[in-house]
Amino acid sequence: MKTSRSVIIVAGGSGKRMNSDVPKQFLLLNGKPILFYSLEAFHHFNPNIHIVLVLPESNFDLWKSLCKEYNFPIKHVLAKGGKTRFNSVKSGLKQIPHTELIAIHDGARPLISKENISVLFEDAEKYGNSVPSIPINESVRIFQEDENEIMDRSIICIIQTPQIFKSEDLKKAYQQSYEVRFTDDASVVETLGLKIHLSKGDPKNIKITRSPDLKIAEVLLNSH
Amino acid sequence: MKTSRSVIIVAGGSGKRMNSDVPKQFLLLNGKPILFYSLEAFHHFNPNIHIVLVLPESNFDLWKSLCKEYNFPIKHVLAKGGKTRFNSVKSGLKQIPHTELIAIHDGARPLISKENISVLFEDAEKYGNSVPSIPINESVRIFQEDENEIMDRSIICIIQTPQIFKSEDLKKAYQQSYEVRFTDDASVVETLGLKIHLSKGDPKNIKITRSPDLKIAEVLLNSH
Numbered sequence: 001m002k003t004s005r006s007v008i009i010v011a012g013g014s015g016k017r018m019n020s021d022v023p024k025q026f027l028l029l030n031g032k033p034i035l036f037y038s039l040e041a042f043h044h045f046n047p048n049i050h051i052v053l054v055l056p057e058s059n060f061d062l063w064k065s066l067c068k069e070y071n072f073p074i075k076h077v078l079a080k081g082g083k084t085r086f087n088s089v090k091s092g093l094k095q096i097p098h099t100e101l102i103a104i105h106d107g108a109r110p111l112i113s114k115e116n117i118s119v120l121f122e123d124a125e126k127y128g129n130s131v132p133s134i135p136i137n138e139s140v141r142i143f144q145e146d147e148n149e150i151m152d153r154s155i156i157c158i159i160q161t162p163q164i165f166k167s168e169d170l171k172k173a174y175q176q177s178y179e180v181r182f183t184d185d186a187s188v189v190e191t192l193g194l195k196i197h198l199s200k201g202d203p204k205n206i207k208i209t210r211s212p213d214l215k216i217a218e219v220l221l222n223s224h
Numbered sequence: 225m226k227t228s229r230s231v232i233i234v235a236g237g238s239g240k241r242m243n244s245d246v247p248k249q250f251l252l253l254n255g256k257p258i259l260f261y262s263l264e265a266f267h268h269f270n271p272n273i274h275i276v277l278v279l280p281e282s283n284f285d286l287w288k289s290l291c292k293e294y295n296f297p298i299k300h301v302l303a304k305g306g307k308t309r310f311n312s313v314k315s316g317l318k319q320i321p322h323t324e325l326i327a328i329h330d331g332a333r334p335l336i337s338k339e340n341i342s343v344l345f346e347d348a349e350k351y352g353n354s355v356p357s358i359p360i361n362e363s364v365r366i367f368q369e370d371e372n373e374i375m376d377r378s379i380i381c382i383i384q385t386p387q388i389f390k391s392e393d394l395k396k397a398y399q400q401s402y403e404v405r406f407t408d409d410a411s412v413v414e415t416l417g418l419k420i421h422l423s424k425g426d427p428k429n430i431k432i433t434r435s436p437d438l439k440i441a442e443v444l445l446n447s448h
Contacts, residue, residue: 133365137433139383139408141357141422148422150411151380159363184363187374198365198372203434209361210427215443223436 005121006050006099007042007162008092011035011107012081023059024208025107026066029217033066034208037110042103043074045114045121050099051076053107054092086178089185093174101125102170104185105162108208111220116202117162123199124164131164131186132201133157160201165189229345230274230323231266231386232316235259235331236305247283248432249331250290253441257290258432261334266327267298269338269345274323275300277331278316310402313409317398325349326394328409329386332432335444340426341386347423348388355388355410356425357381384425389413 011025025035035053042049055063057080066072079095081088089104096102101124105112116132123130135157142151163185165173173189182188186196204220206213235249249259259277266273279287281304290296303319305312313328320326325348329336340356347354359381366375387409389397397413406412410420428444430437 131365136382138431139411140380141355141383141410141420142380143422144379146419148420149414150405150407152405153407155368156364156366156375156380158360159365181374181376183374183377186365187363190373195370196365196372198367204436207362212428212444212447215447216440219439219443220436223439 004100005046005048005103006052006096006101006167007103007105008052008054008079008089008096009035009038009042009105009107010054010081010085010088010092012054012056012085012088023056025055026059026062027208027214029110029208029214030221032070034110034214035063035107036070036072038105038107038112039072039074039076041112041114041117042105045117050097052079052092052095053077054079054081054088056081084178086174086182086188089188090174093171096167099167101164102167103162103164104170106207109161109205110208111202111204111206111217112162113202113205116200116205120162120164120199123197124166127197129163129165129169129186129189129194130197130199131184132160132162132205133198134160134201134203157198158201159184159186160205160207161185169194228324229270229272229327230276230320230325230391231327231329232276232278232303232313232320233259233262233266233329233331234278234305234309234312234316236278236280236309236312247280249279250283250286251432251438253334253432253438254445256294258334258438259287259331260294260296262329262331262336263296263298263300265336265338265341266329269341274321276303276316276319277301278303278305278312280305308402310398310406310412314398317395320391323391325388326391327386327388328394330431333385333429334432335426335428335430335441336386337426337429340424340429344386344388344423347421348390351421353387353389353393353410353413353418354421354423355408356384356386356429357422358384358425358427381422382425383408383410384429384431385409393418
């Protein structure tokens, strides 16, 4: 059977910046492991989506016991995380069946909504790919050595995930060697010479990085 | 008497983005008007600092009644806000006595700490000015017409307030006519040809703009 949509949820990070021994993706948000939210959002968007979850192999058992404890019902496949995000995505790609569009999502962004996922898949169908972006509301400066100057913030934007690409583009792009400038998937794919389509992101879709972010996510989860 | 340090706290905004009839600077944060926090932080940094608060003239009475209601003890001078932030700062400058260094701070940033204020004044003494900056932790893209590409986020930073300048530089810079690209005070001052010094900001020092920001500020206020 042909699966037309897949998602790779990347959760390779450690809990170092969260002052926690538990890797951040397993911390509880409103009483539920952070990672559950992303899997649920994609499943609610489309119950037939093929979900691959990339975790450090050392966390497989922890994850499986959490799924058991919470009776987590959503079907998914595990893939072993690599040393870098680039390697983790590469590993996830091996678990993807024949598919048209692949979304790649940070497991540390639990507040992704099914509405935003839906808009992004629609845009990816129309434009070949889609990447969620939000404006920057504060002043920005650009610096080089000891010079710096104001930068026009109206021509730059913050990029979030999920980022969605045609399967063949993504697989081809990930055959390259890793480079430091690959901070997300769009930066990997654009080296093929493809134009990246900027779609509408969601300011609520924050990345859980530092310690207060978890409580901030709770506030956002409960706000309208 | 010579006052060596002054601060202009700019609070000209309306409550439009906060879904509130009350201008955001008067909303309560942990039971206290948002604006009180900034005045307190500067006063605790240095009880002799000269504080000018810029408000829309239509809010003067509301402000005075809040100060009375809460027995707000910190001495300050009011200045009338203008149509733009640029005009509000200009109006505040008229209320500044002879002083060496002037800080300009957004009233919508209640979480400024006296420690950060202290670092910024020290840097301004050493380098002639100082502007708090924090790194960007997410991918950034730069766009023009329908092209866009990844931008190296390690050479840009987010700028906060307070921004501190020598009195004579600031007054001279504010004699110019307003331009759209003046999104903060550093952008006004650098047109004099002065080098801006980037100092360490504080990720907690967020700007209260949208509705959930108030609750996020509460979380940050109570976190360590």
